[in-house]
Amino acid sequence: MNLPKMALVKQQFSSQKIQDVESHLVQELNNHLPPLARGSTVAITVGSRGISNRVEMVKTLIEYLQSKKVSPFIIGAMGSHGGGTPEGQMEILHSLGFSEETMGCPVLTSSDVVEVGNTPHGHTLYCDKLAWEADGIIVMNRIKLHTAFRGPNESGLLKMITVGLGKAKGANQLHRQGPEKMSATVQEVGGSFLNTGKIIAGIGIVENSFDETAHIHVIPPDEIIERERELLNVSKDYFPRLPVDKLDVLVVRNMGKAFSGTGMDTNVLGRTKIFGVPEPSTPSIKRIAILDLDDGSHGNATGIGLADFTTEKLYQKVDRKKTYLNCMTSTYVQRAMIPMILSTDQEAITMAVESLASDLPEQLRIAVIENTLHLEKLYLSETLLPEVGQTVSVQTEPESFTFDEQGNLTFFT
Known part of the structure; x- marks a missing residue:
């Protein structure tokens, strides 16, 4: 088949970032963290997402608290990820660099939750039992x-x-509301939990388009709702997107939890x-081929159902139990459905093109990306090059798709 020739292009994104993450965080803590009683215990939430510099930030926070004679500990806070088990979540934490040896404090996981109240509309406030037993909780997360x-x-x-903090029960309760009510539910449940007084502070992180730390803010509990809204708008300005809105085929080399909660954003x-929810009008992509699953996803292939074609190597990495639990918890079961499975990258890409039944396949609109998080560099078919704006520069002359002897795509290698 005559596939289009592809050129490597580079998008221009904002490169604003914090140069010294540790010093910046310490300054924020000095300015905004309230005084804590000597000997008190503080739980620090750590999730399963691949947040840049998080190990350094959590380590800095731990050392800061210890310098104030406070006893911090890390609590795995990741809903149903890791198979929803303490062992699976501990495996994820260790893979991300969080252990008692590296952090200098206890690292704990639990599937037990306690009910600590109700919201005005009858939602239950769930909290990880170990975190609730602490004197206070610091919630840390990326805002996006x-x-x-x-x-x-x-x-x-x-x-x-x-x-x-709500674990699988909290996740189930949220997702049962449906997409149209989830933001309101997050506000109501989160806001009601803040009223318990258990949250000491929030640490909100915003990353730039290169997955680098651009903002860190230590936020008092009574300001979290409004400050998070402001930082969400900031994050939208950084969000990386494809340089064109319409594609015939998108090839994604790698998916996984490190790139998005759905494997692919x-x-x-x-x-x-x-x-029951209409798909967005843009971007419009007719076929998607996903080639591999990142090892850091530990077999969780949530989001594979977003693609139309995949490969045998990816399918062999899928842990169905973890994937199904994640999708059942979210209620979005379509995201676990397996696409057509082809033996190699080459066959998956070729099949995606053939499925369009084009008389001129060499003129199709195709893009190849490493993953949906890192979009600075990507390959575009030469027919797309006249459409890209001034923020996109062409790095190479158009070249044919290239594969190794096993049929693996060699772009980005």
Whole structure:
């Protein structure tokens, strides 16, 4: 088949970032963390997302608290991820660099929650039992667009309270509301939990388009809702997108939890696969081929159902139990459905092109990306090059798709 020739291009994104993350965080803590009683215990939430510099930030926070004669500990706060078990979540924490040896404090996981109250509309406030038994909790999370719902509060500190601390029960309760009510539910549950007085502070992180730390803010509990809304708008300005809105084929080399909660960010794909909810009008992509699953996802292939074609190597890495639990908890079961499985990258890409039944396949609109998080560099078919704006520079002359002897795509290698 005559596939289009592809050129490597580079997008120009804002490169604003914090140069010294540790010093910046210490300054924020000095300015905004309230005084804590000597000998008190503080739980620090750590989730499963691949947040840049998080190990350094958590380590800095721990050392700061210890210098104030406070006893911190890390609590795994990740809903149903890791198979929803303490062992699975501990495996994720260790893989991210969080252990008692590296952090200098206890690292704990639990599936037990306690009910600590109710919201005005009858939602239950769930909290990880170990975290609730602490004298206080510091919630830390990245603030960004969510992959399933829209609203003034999306992914961030309130969602960490609702789902991270709420574990599987909190996640189930949230997702049962449906996408149209999830932002309001996060606000209500998170806000009601803040009223318990258990949250000492929130640490909100915003990353730039290069997955680098651009903002760190230590936020008092009574300001978390409004400050998170402001930082969500900031994050939208950084959000990396494809340089064109319409594609015939998108090839994604790698998916996984390190790149998005859905393995592939729905905001990049223009697909949500939520039954009964219309798909976004842009971007519009006719076929998606996903080639591999990142090892850091530990077999969780949530989001594979967003694609149309995949490979045998990816399928062999899928842990169905972890994947199904994640999708059952979210209620978005379509995201666990397996696409057509081909033996190699080459066959998956070729099949995606053939499925369009084009008389001129060499003129199709195709893009190849490493993953949906890192979009600075990507390959575009030569037919797309006249459409890109001044923020995109062409790095190479158009070249044919290249594969190794095993049929693996060699772009980005």
